[in-house]
Amino acid sequence: MIERTAIYSDKEVFKAAYSTEWDFHDEDTQEYLHSLHPYPARFIPQIPRKAILTWSQIGDVVLDPFCGCGTTLLEGLVHDRSVIGVDNNAVACLVSQAKTARYTEGDIEQLNELAQAIQKLLVPEGTTDCLVPEYENIHYWFDENAIKDLGMIRWNIEHYTSGNAKIMALAVLSAIIVRHSYQDSDTRYARVTKEYTPKSAISSYLSKLQGTIKKILEFIPTLKYKFNPQIFLRDSRDLGFINNESVNLIVTSPPYLNAYDYHKYHRHRLYWIGGDVSLARDNEIGKHDVFTRKGATPDRYFEDMKQCFEEWKRVLVKGGRALIVIGDSIVNKQPVPVADQFIQICEHIGLELEKRWIRTLKTSRKSFNQGARMDQEHLLLFIKS
Ligand SMILES: C[S@@+](CC[C@H](N)C(=O)[O-])C[C@H]1O[C@@H](n2cnc3c(N)ncnc32)[C@H](O)[C@@H]1O
Numbered sequence: 001m002i003e004r005t006a007i008y009s010d011k012e013v014f015k016a017a018y019s020t021e022w023d024f025h026d027e028d029t030q031e032y033l034h035s036l037h038p039y040p041a042r043f044i045p046q047i048p049r050k051a052i053l054t055w056s057q058i059g060d061v062v063l064d065p066f067c068g069c070g071t072t073l074l075e076g077l078v079h080d081r082s083v084i085g086v087d088n089n090a091v092a093c094l095v096s097q098a099k100t101a102r103y104t105e106g107d108i109e110q111l112n113e114l115a116q117a118i119q120k121l122l123v124p125e126g127t128t129d130c131l132v133p134e135y136e137n138i139h140y141w142f143d144e145n146a147i148k149d150l151g152m153i154r155w156n157i158e159h160y161t162s163g164n165a166k167i168m169a170l171a172v173l174s175a176i177i178v179r180h181s182y183q184d185s186d187t188r189y190a191r192v193t194k195e196y197t198p199k200s201a202i203s204s205y206l207s208k209l210q211g212t213i214k215k216i217l218e219f220i221p222t223l224k225y226k227f228n229p230q231i232f233l234r235d236s237r238d239l240g241f242i243n244n245e246s247v248n249l250i251v252t253s254p255p256y257l258n259a260y261d262y263h264k265y266h267r268h269r270l271y272w273i274g275g276d277v278s279l280a281r282d283n284e285i286g287k288h289d290v291f292t293r294k295g296a297t298p299d300r301y302f303e304d305m306k307q308c309f310e311e312w313k314r315v316l317v318k319g320g321r322a323l324i325v326i327g328d329s330i331v332n333k334q335p336v337p338v339a340d341q342f343i344q345i346c347e348h349i350g351l352e353l354e355k356r357w358i359r360t361l362k363t364s365r366k367s368f369n370q371g372a373r374m375d376q377e378h379l380l381l382f383i384k385s
Contacts, residue, residue, distance in 0.1 A: 006328055006375055009358075010340075022357055033074065039092075047251075047325060047379075055321045059226075060249060062082070063242070065312065068253070070095060074100055085230070086231075086234050087231075088234065095171050100229040101167060121199070122206070128155055132147055142181050149198070168212065172209050180201040238311065251323045259327070260286075263281040285305065291331050297331065302341055313351055321384075324382070325379050351384055360375065361377065
């Protein structure tokens with residue numbers, strides 16, 4: 001018997017769409033650099049992989065207009081597609097760049113030099129200069145020793161790396177920031193007092209950096225990317241920088257309504273990597289802090305998404321497809337059948353629903369998203385005819 005939980009489509013629709021076709025529950029989701037950085041609501045790579053292999057050809061252009069940590073982009077490159085990613089959060093763009101860059105021997109040399117310099121900081125008398133971002137409340141969110149340790153790492157990144165090596169070095173720093181702050185978790189922006197063991201950020205950084213260098217060395221020789229990814233730090237409601245009818249396939253999971261606040265979860269990361277905080281905050285679609293307000297309605301979310309869908313229709317070639325992964329939601333205690341609304345909006349603007357599925361998330365992912373009750377999600381396939 002199928003257990004029906006957080007899906008608000010009609011019962012008959014649910015029965016017809018429920019499928020295990022997109023589950024991949026027993027597969028490895030950490031291949032290549034997919035696990036480089038924690039990212040709320042990231043895809044399992046098998047979803048974009050299957051979509052890319054089914055609905056695009058080698059050399060086609062694949063777009064993810066909400067690219068997050070770059071799962072679609074990496075899968076596209078591995079399968080010889082030309083990829084375009086867009087996100088308004090600088091953490092997303094940094095991680096996407098780090099995952100999809102072509103690393104040269106020179107880059108690896110720089111990363112190894114950085115690792116050696118960081119190793120020296122682990123000895124009791126090991127110190128260097130610090131580079132600490134100045135922002136309000138940094139001392140409220142971090143232990144003084146953590147600020148000093150992270151600041152030394154940041155200084156060494158500046159000193160030893162450039163180009164792609166620097167992008168990767170910063171992505172590794174971003175990956176460990178929340179763990180060494182007083183922020184509760186990657187999906188909870190609340191201060192909790194945690195004990196900070198001096199130098200622990202340095203040892204986490206070193207171990208993550210060394211593991212990453214090993215991964216790059218392991219798989220880079222086997223992958224010969226044919227294309228350079230194009231990654232844009234932009235608001236996806238306006239894709240004016242992408243030509244009309246130039247994209248063959250869109251594979252994406254748009255921001256879920258009232259579920260996350262990427263600008264908050266990544267706030268400290270944004271400061272430490274020198275990212276644009278207001279671009280992330282002011283343009284985030286669906287953010288929790290707007291839709292939890294008293295009397296909130298979901299209208300603004302659907303208006304924003306309509307703007308996005310219109311852009312998708314413009315950039316897709318005739319016969320091009322868009323696969324959307326999305327969950328339903330609750331706003332103001334009212335269930336919102338987000339997927340059903342997406343279908344209505346898309347059909348209204350001329351993107352036709354070709355097929356839909358409902359999949360169940362794997363247990364660990366469920367617990368990650370517990371607050372948002374996302375134990376099932378929709379996959380919607382649209383075609384521009
Ligand atoms: C569900 S996540 C995508 C996760 C991605 N599929 C992955 O595997 O990492 C949604 C993303 O949409 C981004 N986003 C929200 N509003 C945006 C906007 N106006 N323009 C571009 N990106 C936006 C968020 O920053 C977040 O990274």
